[in-house]
Amino acid sequence: MNTIALTLPKRVLIGEGVLKQLAEEMKGFSKKGMIITGGNSVKRSGTLNRVLEELAAFDCLVYDQVSCEPTTEMADMARKAAREFGAGFVIGLGGGSAMDVAKTTAGLYGLDESTQACMDLKTFDKKNIPFIGIPTTAGTGSEITLNAVLYSKTTKNKQSIAASWFQAEVALIDSELTISMPAALTAATGMDALTHAIESYTSTVANEVTKAIALEAIEAIGKGLIPACENGEDREARLLMAKGSALAALAFSQTGVGIAHAISHPLGAEFHISHGVANAILLPEAIRFNRVVCEGDYKQIAKALGMEDAEVGIRKWLSLLPIPKTLSQAGYERGHEESILEKTFLSRSLKKNPRQASREDVLMLIEWCEGR
Numbered sequence: 231m232n233t234i235a236l237t238l239p240k241r242v243l244i245g246e247g248v249l250k251q252l253a254e255e256m257k258g259f260s261k262k263g264m265i266i267t268g269g270n271s272v273k274r275s276g277t278l279n280r281v282l283e284e285l286a287a288f289d290c291l292v293y294d295q296v297s298c299e300p301t302t303e304m305a306d307m308a309r310k311a312a313r314e315f316g317a318g319f320v321i322g323l324g325g326g327s328a329m330d331v332a333k334t335t336a337g338l339y340g341l342d343e344s345t346q347a348c349m350d351l352k353t354f355d356k357k358n359i360p361f362i363g364i365p366t367t368a369g370t371g372s373e374i375t376l377n378a379v380l381y382s383k384t385t386k387n388k389q390s391i392a393a394s395w396f397q398a399e400v401a402l403i404d405s406e407l408t409i410s411m412p413a414a415l416t417a418a419t420g421m422d423a424l425t426h427a428i429e430s431y432t433s434t435v436a437n438e439v440t441k442a443i444a445l446e447a448i449e450a451i452g453k454g455l456i457p458a459c460e461n462g463e464d465r466e467a468r469l470l471m472a473k474g475s476a477l478a479a480l481a482f483s484q485t486g487v488g489i490a491h492a493i494s495h496p497l498g499a500e501f502h503i504s505h506g507v508a509n510a511i512l513l514p515e516a517i518r519f520n521r522v523v524c525e526g527d528y529k530q531i532a533k534a535l536g537m538e539d540a541e542v543g544i545r546k547w548l549s550l551l552p553i554p555k556t557l558s559q560a561g562y563e564r565g566h567e568e569s570i571l572e573k574t575f576l577s578r579s580l581k582k583n584p585r586q587a588s589r590e591d592v593l594m595l596i597e598w599c600e601g602r
Contacts (some may be wrong), residue, residue, distance in 0.1 A: 234437050236484055239363075239374055239398040244476050246469055249364065249404040250472045251282040256400070259360060260318020262289045265331040266308055268324040269294045275410040277366055277432065281323055291315045292410045299502065301381045302345040302389075305334040312339060312359075319360040319399075324506070325419070326370030331377035336361035337396040342554075346384055349391045354546075360399040366407045368471035369419025369506055371426060371479020373401040381499060387573045388495040397483075399442040402403055405465065405472035413459045418506030420455040420471055422492040425509040427478035428540075429488035432520060432527045433582045436485045444481035445534050450474035452535035461552060488583035493592060496573035507553050511560065514548065515598040517541040523585045556601025564600075567593060 236262065243251060252339055272278040273294075282290065293311050296304060312320060312335050324342030332518055340357025346356045363373025372378070377392035411419075425445040430440060454470030461467070479558075494508035521528050528540045537543030554560040569590050574580065580587060587595075 232437070234439050236439065239401050240478065241399065242374065242401045242403065244403040244473055245403050246465060248402050249284060249407065250278060252281065252364075252402055253287065255402065256285070256288070256319075256362070262286070262316060263321060264291045264293055264315055264317040264335070265321045265323055266293045266296060266311045266328055266335060267399055267513060268296045268298070268328045269441035271410075272324055272366060273587075275366070277407055278323065281321070282363065284439055288564075290517045291317065291322060296328050296331045298327050299381055299498070300331045301383065302349065303348050303383070305331050305345040305380055308332075308335045309338060309345070311484055311584050311591065317359065319362060321362045321364060322373065323364045323366065323546065325365065325367040326372040329365065329370065329372035330380060331373070332363070333378045333396045334380065334391060335473070337393055343375065345380065345391070349380075349382065349389050356393070356394070356395050358395045361396065363398040364402040364407070365475075365574075366409050366417045367411060367415065368405070368468070368475040369422040371423065371475050371482070373398055373403065374476055379495070381383060384444040385497045387576070401476070402473050403476050405469040408468050408472060409465070411462060413462065414552045416462065416471070417455070417553045418504050419475070420451060420458065420506075421510035421513065421551070422506035423471070423475040423478045424451045424455070425490050425513050426482040426487060427474070428513065428517075428531055429490060429582075430478065430482035430485045431531060432488060432524050432584045433485035434584060437580060440481045440484045443477050444548065445530065447474045447477035447481060448534040449478065452555075456550065457548065470501035488516065488581045489519065489587055489595070490579065491579060492574050492577035492579040492583070493570070495577065496570045497557070499573065500539035500566050501561045501563070501572060503557070503562065507560050510540065510548055510551070510553055510559075511555070511557055511599050512595070514541050515595050517544065518598070519587070519591065519595055520583065520585045527584070557596065557599045558601045562600065567596075570596070
């Protein structure tokens with residue numbers, strides 16, 4: 231058997247109510263840290279207050295200057311605030327945007343170079359402080375992974391920055407924190423998680439361990455997504471989605487993803503299309519493109535989802551979910567093809583896709599998704 235190497239967070243807790251274990255999990259940490267969040271939603275839901283109550287024995291600075299499309303400049307500002315405060319740890323509280331800025335802040339804490347400079351260098355010194363991930367959505371899996379995705383004004387694209395020490399010391403995945411998510415956000419983040427799991431399963435570097443984890447994620451999402459969208463108070467569905475999102479992240483953090491992600495990042499950068507929405511629209515078309523080389527994989531995926539055919543079944547899901555059904559509905563406009571192609575072919579995700587794609591293939595896939 232070939233060697234299987236896995237890079238994982240130090241500790242992951244998944245369940246309903248696990249936030250109550252936060253103080254216990256942070257024994258031995260510095261007593262001073264920063265909480266990075268996206269702003270109003272965690273305040274309105276009471277989640278921020280709950281976290282602060284759990285950390286009553288800690289001196290915490292709340293930093294809420296993160297938007298839904300985080301940039302390298304945003305990360306620079308958060309890093310500066312953390313250093314000035316003298317933070318000994320960073321908590322990411324919220325969705326993927328808060329997580330990505332928090333991971334970057336913790337991972338690059340002791341470095342003088344800008345975030346963009348570190349991205350350009352690819353390798354940089356390990357001068358980090360601990361990162362703790364507490365997601366309030368079920369989809370991005372950013373509390374699990376070792377990379378952060380930020381928009382770069384230099385390249386006008388979303389770029390990834392990664393290091394093994396970006397992974398969480400503790401990831402607390404409490405399904406209760408996702409109950410207040412609106413249906414549209416539940417759908418978008420849930421389809422992002424499903425795309426993670428499916429593209430991990432079909433990755434060219436997948437192995438029996440990652441496939442088993444990805445398939446478990448697919449099954450959980452298959453049972454939980456539609457019920458969670460139909461009734462946000464369905465605690466069983468919320469727990470299934472929290473589990474599915476986390477397992478999908480554990481899988482794809484080892485294998486990478488595929489063509490849907492390779493195209494979705496440029497679409498987000500060009501048109502500000504939500505990452506989850508872009509993946510939801512691209513996923514069935516990616517299956518359509520790939521299935522000629524991995525039909526057996528998609529049969530296993532369909533079985534895990536409780537569908538006869540994964541492509542057909544996911545198309546039906548998309549028709550039911552409260553999100554745009556086509557790229558045109560999501561804000562895509564023709565005339566940016568060269569820019570999208572250039573950025574797509576810079577993506578490492580394309581290399582992990584089971585079927586190699588040409589420029590013409592990518593344009594064809596976008597046309598399939600366009601919906602005109």
